[in-house]
Amino acid sequence: MTESSSPTSYDVLVVGSDVAALMAALDCARIGLRVVLLATPPAEHRPAVFSHRAGIVASLLTELNIPFSIRERVTVKGHESRSTAGAATGSIVGIPANPFALNVREVLGWRGAWRVYLDRLIPLLTIGTETNLGHIVRRRLGKRAERLLVDPVLQALYGLSAEEIPVATVVPGLNQAMTRAGCLTTGIIDLIVADPRVAQVVEVAGGVGHIETVLRERLAFFSARIIDVADVHLTLIEDGENRPTAFGASAFAPSGPITVVTQAALLPAGEALAAQSPANERVAVVGISEQFPGLESAVPESRSASASIRRVLLSDPTRLPLGPLGHEG
Incomplete structure (x- = not known):
C-alpha cells in the first residue's frame, strides 16, 4: 500500500516504538480516539528481564495476558x-x-x-x-x-x-x-x-520484542494506524494569531513519505517540540528515557501522560463522548 503524501487527520500522534510509548498509545486507542503511531527504530538494548519493583511490570504483563516468571x-x-x-x-x-x-x-x-x-x-x-x-x-x-x-x-x-x-x-x-x-x-x-x-526481576520469554509485538496487535485491533518510519519531523500548527491549534508530522516510511495532522501529541523525551511547548496541554512526553530507563518507571509515567491528554481531548465540548477513560495512571 502506498502512503498518501496529503495530510491525514487523527486525534493523537504518538512517536516512539518502546513498550511505554506503545502502552500510552493503546490507552488512547481503546477508548475510541483516532491514534497514529509513528514507530521509530527500536533501541539497541533489548532486555529479556525487568525490575519487579512495586510489581509494575508484572501488572502490565498480566493486563496484556503475557506469561512471565519471577526470579530472585x-x-x-x-x-x-x-x-x-x-x-x-x-x-x-x-x-x-x-x-x-x-x-x-x-x-x-x-x-x-x-x-x-x-x-x-x-x-x-x-x-x-x-x-x-x-x-x-x-x-x-x-x-x-x-x-x-x-x-x-x-x-x-x-x-x-x-x-x-x-x-x-x-x-x-x-x-x-x-x-x-x-x-x-x-x-x-x-x-x-x-x-x-x-x-526480584521479571523474565519474559521473547523479551521486550514479544511485549512490543503483543502491543502492536492490540493497537491494530483498536484501529490505530502504525507506520514504521526512519525519521520524524514535527511542527506546531498555529492560527492567524499565533495560537497553537494542532500538530503536524512528516516522515519517511518504507512505502514513501507520509504527512499527518493531529490534535494532540505524545512525544519522546528530548524531542524539540515537546521542549518548546511545556505549557501546551495537548503535548506530553512518553517512552523510555534517561530519567525513566526501565519499564517500571517509564510505563507509569507514560500512561499518566496519556491520561492527561485523554482528559483534555474528551473535555472538548465539540467532541462526542467516547466512553470511559480507562486507565488513569
Whole structure:
C-alpha cells in the first residue's frame, strides 16, 4: 500500500516504538480516539528481564495476558572466565545486602567480599546528597564490585552502567535508606524488607520484542494506524494569531513519505517540540528515557501522560463522548 503524501487527520500522534510509548498509545486507542503511531527504530538494548519493583511490570504483563516468571537474581554471561555472574541473592541492581553471600564470594572472591564488608565500617561522609549510583558503589563497595556485581545487572536491565544512572531512577529511596541504616549494604536490607519485590526481576520469554509485538496487535485491533518510519519531523500548527491549534508530522516510511495532522501529541523525551511547548496541554512526553530507563518507571509515567491528554481531548465540548477513560495512571 502506498502512503498518501496529503495530510491525514487523527486525534493523537504518538512517536516512539518502546513498550511505554506503545502502552500510552493503546490507552488512547481503546477508548475510541483516532491514534497514529509513528514507530521509530527500536533501541539497541533489548532486555529479556525487568525490575519487579512495586510489581509494575508484572501488572502490565498480566493486563496484556503475557506469561512471565519471577526470579530472585539476574544472571549474565562472561565475566572473568566464569560461565555466569550476576546479582547476589538478596540484592538490588547487583548491590548485595550480605557482603559474604555465596554469590558475592563466587564472583569477587574472599578479598573482594571483605572489601564489600568495609561498607559496614566506613562512615557516611555525605548523607542523602549523592545522586550518581556509580559514585556510591565505588566509594562504598569498591571498583571491583561495581564492575563485576552492579554493572552487569544494570546492563541486563537497562543497557547502562552505574556511572550513567542517577540513583533515584533505579533505586528510589536508597539515599534515605543509607542515612537511616548508616551504610549501603544495610540500606539495601532496609529497602528489601520494605518491599521484597525490589530485589526480584521479571523474565519474559521473547523479551521486550514479544511485549512490543503483543502491543502492536492490540493497537491494530483498536484501529490505530502504525507506520514504521526512519525519521520524524514535527511542527506546531498555529492560527492567524499565533495560537497553537494542532500538530503536524512528516516522515519517511518504507512505502514513501507520509504527512499527518493531529490534535494532540505524545512525544519522546528530548524531542524539540515537546521542549518548546511545556505549557501546551495537548503535548506530553512518553517512552523510555534517561530519567525513566526501565519499564517500571517509564510505563507509569507514560500512561499518566496519556491520561492527561485523554482528559483534555474528551473535555472538548465539540467532541462526542467516547466512553470511559480507562486507565488513569
